Amino acid sequence: MAGPADAIRFAWRAVRTYEELPEALRGLISSYLNHLAVERGTARSTLDSYARDLRRYADYLAESGIAALPEVKAHHLSGFLAELREGGRGQPPLAASSAARALVAARGLHRFAQAEGVLDVDVAREITPPSPPKRLPKALPVADVLRLLDNAGGEDVRGLRDRALLELLYSSGARISEAVGLDIDDIDDSERTVLLDGKGGRQRLVPVGRPALSALGAYLVRARPVLAARGHGSPAVFLNSRGTRLSRQSAWNALKSAAERAGITSGVSPHVLRHSFATHLLEGGADVRVVQELLGHASVTTTQVYTLITVNTLREVYATAHPRAQAGE
Known part of the structure; x- marks a missing residue:
């Protein structure tokens, strides 16, 4: 050595x-x-x-x-x-x-x-090092996200689990570590929220949409008991085939498989769904500080990078739609 x-x-x-x-x-x-x-x-x-x-x-x-x-x-x-x-x-x-x-x-x-x-x-x-240029987070168009979720999984045990996982990732903006770290007690059906354990030990309550709750319900009733029977009573929401907590790598593989079935060739990762969640909220009119809370960012400065995406989108629409946008060129 x-x-x-x-x-x-x-x-x-x-x-x-x-x-x-x-x-x-x-x-x-x-x-x-x-x-x-x-x-x-x-x-x-x-x-x-x-x-x-x-x-x-x-x-x-x-x-x-x-x-x-x-x-x-x-x-x-x-x-x-x-x-x-x-x-x-x-x-x-x-x-x-x-x-x-x-x-x-x-x-x-x-x-x-x-x-x-x-x-x-x-x-x-x-002498201080130069600041690296800001890289815009990658976000999928809404249509691609919907197609991805439609191809998340079938009606078997694994398919129900993967669909629930991907629906939750997009619905809540959770990091992949937060999603696989969820325990059963962290889900509140009546309030339609999940309790996420974020960075630095910070917890946050995040609302979850009805499609994600429906997918979670189907998984918890029809699939999780089958997986849980193979393990030793793990409290984790998402279980693997051995009945223990699903790993981040396995969650990534579920997303990769769904992207392939959906015919999405651009690079897709669990974080892409988080970026898409934030971008689509801001494009829909959400306040940046609300998005900050939902994402669990300690500083709004981190969240504001997503506003660059929406500004770029507005600029592109303006350039192609406004009759005087290109005047003088």
Whole structure:
């Protein structure tokens, strides 16, 4: 089994001109990688990435006439970040996420050097990684969701379970972990709500629509007793073939199978149903703070990313429907 030192050597083997680095930089980077491997237990893949990033950083410093880390000023790190984003010296530009990772590696090197007494002042603290661009959550059109749910499962035990699961995911906006974590006592038929255990131990009551309640009722009456008889009295709502709590992977497989039967070729995951739930609510006129509560977001800022989808939709409709939308082009 390869040890931390082997991982470091493996990482540096990808560097063709390691020996050409200034000795002080080379030694400090090796010490830092060794620290990450031995004391922090950093994964080999991360060590490989950091080694490449730090090699590029050391190249940049050497090109700037820097032979040791104490000579580095804040403007050197700013220049390095600019090179990462724009390219230069024969190096291709990096995506925002990769540039941020490389700067994190450089900042970690400076922090380590200060802790080791090599640096008196950590100038890298002044430079922050670029924020990655906001990625809009993926949402399925309503028609695709309905087709997906229509193909959720048959009338056998597994089919009834899978239909109830997918109906619940879309009806409540639950995370997949919240759905498979449900216990029987968490369902209130009279109030038409489910009690979800969210992130950070936060619980929330979420209303559930009639189609989902109907699918849940059919499953609980006709299918769950069959599955429960194979286990040892699990309180879980959704059970597997052994009568124990359904796993997240099995729930994902149920969704994947339904998508294939429905002929939906775009990537579908349990989180896509959650995104669709939020997007369709906002498109229907729901207040963003209500959606925040339903999703269990600690901050409304997290929820507001869904409003970008609805604004984009409005913009597309406007561009194609308004007689003066394209005027002047």
